Amino acid sequence: MAGRNSGASRRWVRGDPWEQSATVFKGKDGQCYYPQPKTGPLPGQSPRDLSSGKLSPADKPVAHAHSHIKGDDFSAQDKKLADGPPPLPEYILGPGGDMRVYDPRQDPPINKPIGKL
Numbered sequence: 001m002a003g004r005n006s007g008a009s010r011r012w013v014r015g016d017p018w019e020q021s022a023t024v025f026k027g028k029d030g031q032c033y034y035p036q037p038k039t040g041p042l043p044g045q046s047p048r049d050l051s052s053g054k055l056s057p058a059d060k061p062v063a064h065a066h067s068h069i070k071g072d073d074f075s076a077q078d079k080k081l082a083d084g085p086p087p088l089p090e091y092i093l094g095p096g097g098d099m100r101v102y103d104p105r106q107d108p109p110i111n112k113p114i115g116k117l
């Protein structure tokens with residue numbers, strides 16, 4: 001069905017950016033990859049889908065990433081989801097191109113900038 005949210009490639013809707021997200025998977029060969037990022041039902045929401053888009057059913061999620069249309073830091077919800085289960089590093093890309101990682105597998109969790117796109 002062609003709806004206004006049907007295309008993951010639709011990053012911009014009526015001039016406004018939409019949040020996108022993708023899971024990073026690791027294949028049997030040790031290589032990591034991610035499927036086409038997805039958008040959610042609203043501009044500032046994207047799905048946390050840890051299973052769709054795998055190249056092989058045995059591939060495991062090793063990280064998750066999403067963009068923000070507002071704010072350069074993780075929301076409480078972002079951290080809660082990253083904390084798991086399963087605990088997975090979460091990456092965000094802020095509206096100005098700032099990238100940040102939150103890794104709940106560290107104690108205390110890592111939450112730091114990692115560069116600018």
Ligand SMILES: [Zn+2]
Nearest residue numbers: 068074075078
């Ligand atoms: Zn977020």
